[in-house]
Amino acid sequence: MVRRLPDLRRKPPSRDPKRVFILFCEGKNTEPAYFKALERHCDCVVLDIQVIRAAGTPLTIAERASAEVRARHTDKGSFQPGDQIWAVFDRDDHPYFDQALKLCEKAKVGIARSTPCFEVWLILHYQDFHRPDGRHAVQRHLAALSPEYDAKSGKLPDCASLMKSLDVAERRAETQLQARETERTPFGPPSTTVHLLTRAIRRSASLDKKKK
Structure with missing residues (x-):
């Protein structure tokens, strides 16, 4: 019986599978640009943010x-x-809208909602914001x-520069939500839960960096 020699070839180092975030976004420009800037900011090789842009109404997105x-x-697999x-x-x-929320919760889909809009x-x-404006007024304020x-022209903010203020934006979002709760208008204008998504993404990226 011929004895087989051990395989002395060096095996390639094992790599963790990518951590995939699939984001179904209502917007076709601003939201995709922002989350791709966040992906670059995290600088994590195993982080993969896939943005489905212009995915429809909240109910369509939930479905x-x-x-x-x-x-x-x-x-x-x-x-x-x-x-x-x-x-x-x-x-x-x-x-x-409420039906969309229930559908997401049932399927365990994360919800990043903004009232009235992502802006x-x-x-x-940039700052705390508590004016109960409509979409167009909020967009003018951002401009x-x-x-x-x-x-109107589709020009986007400098999303890369916004990453410098991400920590404070997350804290302001929490304060904003608490203010709406105090006013007994939970998730009323203005409010957002996008910080829950940014924190989930950054937490996932930091887990990989801690292993190195």
């Missing part, structure tokens, strides 16, 4: 995100521990703070 959860659990699916949408004047979250990178931004 698509829930379907993605079911599909990935059916295909066991495609859903890894640490993977997360989120819905990113605005309250604005959308019908069936509330961007304003918090006054960020000269690069123009909702």
